[in-house]
Amino acid sequence: MTEQRHGAARLAAVVINPVKSPGDGFRAEVQALCREEGWAEPLWLETTEDDPGAGQARQALESGADVVIAAGGDGTVRCVAGVLAGTGTAMGLLPLGTGNLLARNLGIGVADPIGAARDVLAGADIAVDAVKAHLDHAEDGQLFLVMAGLGYDAAIMANTVDGLKDRVGWLAYVEAGIRHLPGRPVPARIRIDGGPEVRRRIRSVLVGNCGQLMGGVEIFPQARVDDGVLDLVALSPRGRFGWFNVVAGLFGRNQDKNRSVQYLAGKSAEIILDDPQEFQLDGDHFGSGKHLLVTVVPGALTIRTSASRAEAGVLG
Ligand SMILES: [Mg+2]
The missing domain is CATH 2.60.200.40 (Tumour Suppressor Smad4)
Known part of the structure; x- marks a missing residue:
């Protein structure tokens, strides 16, 4: 799998707040999407109350993820961003739940999580301030x-x-x-x-x-x-x-x-x-x-x- 990753297939890491997950089938949907788009099977890293995103984002970086997708609300986004800032590794936004203020400010749709994930996999990079x-x-x-x-x-x-x-x-x-x-x-x-x-x-x-x-x-x-x-x-x-x-x-x-x-x-x-x-x-x-x-x-x-x-x- 590692070889495949270093060949054609890129790796996405999904740092997800399980409390905000849309349902049991969501992980399978994201996996199917990655296959469709020619990406490797995504790393699936759930946040916890004790570690709401930073540890998972570090794990994603260590695994060589090409993009780290913050799947959750503004809290998850902030924790993931705190690790990714300054590294050059891109963060994708997969808005779940209410709020999602960064996504709204960037004009990213908050009603269609799979659509948001597709946009990330096929997307391009912008730089924003923190x-x-x-x-x-x-x-x-x-x-x-x-x-x-x-x-x-x-x-x-x-x-x-x-x-x-x-x-x-x-x-x-x-x-x-x-x-x-x-x-x-x-x-x-x-x-x-x-x-x-x-x-x-x-x-x-x-x-x-x-x-x-x-x-x-x-x-x-x-x-x-x-x-x-x-x-x-x-x-x-x-x-x-x-x-x-x-x-x-x-x-x-x-x-x-x-x-x-x-x-x-x-x-x-x-x-x-x-x-x-x-x-x-x-x-x-x-x-x-x-x-x-x-x-x-x-x-x-x-x-x-x-x-x-x-x-x-x-x-x-
Ligand atoms: Mg400003």
């Missing part, structure tokens, strides 16, 4: 691809019942958010690219590598996932109509005049808070902290997607 996040000066950073959230947003994730999130997707976050609405803004200092501090009383800071963050909502309309720039928004609801102003600022036209919502962009951002806030990366809760450093890693990740999409450009 963002490295260090919480509370941790030596080891965590990569994320879609968004990081401090404060309100992460608190929402932490308080959302897992089962509910799977059943109704992003709506669950909104539901949890409503329960959370009364809250105290926290004094924050934000520095972009080591520049002067912007001071704000914030309820939430979102850092985006992509434009579309929640439920198809375009939080950063100008964001590109391949421009070497990260985008940040600080949400500062004030007074009785605080959250109303935030929503108006996010979706309205007078964003510059709305002090409830401040947009910033750069290659790195440092956020220093007076009180610890909840923290999440691509929808996974990471505890709480008072200091966050995020740095864009331009073109860190190679994504294999349909050849026509690759030719049209990342967001074409």
Whole structure:
């Protein structure tokens, strides 16, 4: 088999979250697809609660996989990407379950897993940025691809019942958010690219590598996932109509005049808070902290997607 692999047949590794697998026949369907496309039998590596994707991605690299397919939600994608970034080995996306924000941002269909796998096997490569996040000066950073959230947003994730999130997707976050609405803004200092501090009383800071963050909502309309720039928004609801102003600022036209919502962009951002806030990366809760450093890693990740999409450009 190894000889065949080093001959014509290429090898795909599928790192799959079994909880999100569409059913018993799915593995056989992917195997049949690989045969059809002239690929070797795929490596099938299931994630576990203890190892949600990184160990499996390392195993895939060691096995010499030509492409590592992350089959699951945004959590699986983030764990696999954390290993593949900087290696040049391509990641394919096989979106399962709800969410799938990176796939949606890249225009990859989320309703047809086998179709997505076919696109990967016959696809071409694009390079996208990743963002490295260090919480509370941790030596080891965590990569994320879609968004990081401090404060309100992460608190929402932490308080959302897992089962509910799977059943109704992003709506669950909104539901949890409503329960959370009364809250105290926290004094924050934000520095972009080591520049002067912007001071704000914030309820939430979102850092985006992509434009579309929640439920198809375009939080950063100008964001590109391949421009070497990260985008940040600080949400500062004030007074009785605080959250109303935030929503108006996010979706309205007078964003510059709305002090409830401040947009910033750069290659790195440092956020220093007076009180610890909840923290999440691509929808996974990471505890709480008072200091966050995020740095864009331009073109860190190679994504294999349909050849026509690759030719049209990342967001074409
Ligand atoms: Mg960008």
